[in-house]
Amino acid sequence: MAVSLLAHVVSDLCLGKPPLRSLPISATVADALAALKTSDDNFISVWDCVDHSAKIRSGDDVGDECRCVGKVCMVDVICYLCKDENLLSPAAALKAPVSAILPKIPGLVRHLEPSSSLLEAIDLILQGTQNLVVPIQTKLSSYLRRKQLQKPSTTGPTTFHNGREYCWLTQEDVIRFLLNSIGLFSPIAAFSIDALGIITDEILAIDYYSPASTAVGAISRSLAEQKSVAVVDSDGGLIGEISPFTLACCDETVAAAITTLSSGDLMAYIDCGGPPEDLVRVVKSRLKEKNLEGMLEHFNVLPPSGTSSSSSSSSDEEFSLSPPRPGRYSRSMSYSARMVRRAEAIVCHPKSSLVAVMIQAIAHRVNYVWVMEDDCCLVGIVTFCNMLKVFREHL
Incomplete structure (x- = not known):
């Protein structure tokens, strides 16, 4: 029992x-x-x-x-x-x-x-x-x-x-411990997160083209709530996220990127492998435009001497990434896959079972999973805290 x-x-x-x-x-x-x-x-x-x-x-x-x-x-x-x-x-x-x-x-x-x-x-x-x-x-x-x-x-x-x-x-430690004894919670663990009513539509979101600086308050709040900030397109579709769990793995120079880039470009900046050289040059240029020479000097965001951009045709002033094509979360692709490394959101379906979502979150070391319908519509988010409420009621 x-x-x-x-x-x-x-x-x-x-x-x-x-x-x-x-x-x-x-x-x-x-x-x-x-x-x-x-x-x-x-x-x-x-x-x-x-x-x-x-x-x-x-x-x-x-x-x-x-x-x-x-x-x-x-x-x-x-x-x-x-x-x-x-x-x-x-x-x-x-x-x-x-x-x-x-x-x-x-x-x-x-x-x-x-x-x-x-x-x-x-x-x-x-x-x-x-x-x-x-x-x-x-x-x-x-x-x-x-x-x-x-x-x-x-x-x-x-x-x-x-x-x-x-x-x-x-929270992750407790969820891991409960997962090791998940058989004791049958049949609840096999119920969908939709049926359990643990999906919340109270999400933090920012438009792909919005300045990343406007998301600072949302980032702080998402850290306090152990959630994330959704980056959405004009139709409200989920493109990616600005996750405090990802930012925690970066260094303080990201503050310069947040101050100068759009939300979409920030996702590329904090992605695995280091920021693209084009974006580093954009950050440098815009820090100068804003007369933030102190930040430029302290953070040393300049690329190494002698490096060249991989896309020299893009100017510092005009460079901006285009949002991904709609439908990138097609049903033929796994809902459990992180498809564009760290800046990409982890998603599940409302009909996903509680135990499947627990495993998914733990595997990716996040405290939450975004919930999306078949048509890529963002339904909400489910968190470890939501899951623990179910186990607490059962206990």
Whole structure:
């Protein structure tokens, strides 16, 4: 029975999870940027800690006085640099405290004890929590833990807090765990997402030819909601997406592209393999036109010396990609395929089963799947949170 899952505690989901890398609240945006570039995780946790060294010297108990107050990723840095007040001098903007880019939405990150139940974890996620911070067992000696407590980092990344290491638990971790026991949820797992009523039509969308800068607010919101921004044509058909999961794998120079390119061109810019040389030249030209020399110099968006465009007939001023032909999501092509690499949206059909959509999302490492009809009409989106509501009701 599915109720047997309730015997599991969150520590069961933490097995093999790597320890969190973290930054103190006193760090700068530049510190966060450097940590993100050297981390295997897309997110860096931010902690507010007391000075442990004075307590240790006095013989007092350290106690649980370190708290994770949030998380930051490359998308937070990119959206921050795209603000009008930061465009002229990104170097100065990076000197701001990391709190400047911390999401202001309460409850996105919460602490949870290892002995907490799986049901409690699911309830917190359904309340809006994206990352659960859970203590994990470490192999390091107490001496090494004490040594780090005596000399806490003031700006650089660290892993120990309160004498312990911690890990993230995410929506994806919970969905993966439930998928391993999907047989316990028969026949619900075989029902279509349409029949289960978990498709939402509350989507974020932008026109293919619209300036990408107008999507900055939508990108920030999609990150907070763990969704994506749909890029649509004049008829509302889905062409692709600007995904925070894709942007999190880029670097801060994407801020220059968002400031200067259309939404459609931005999709090509962030696609796998690096930006096309033509688009790099367009970004350079338009930064100069906007008198954003500081951004141009800091981001160094110029292509290597001596390179030439693969399409020299296109001028910097006139270059713009054409939208794909209608019907690209024809029924003869697999709904589960990512057809144009990272900037392409992952789509399913309203009649797709819940378990099929779960597998599809996990395979592509996204928290959502776009839903489209046979005629390529965009129906809506289904998210991990929507799926967890179904499992929660069943439990």
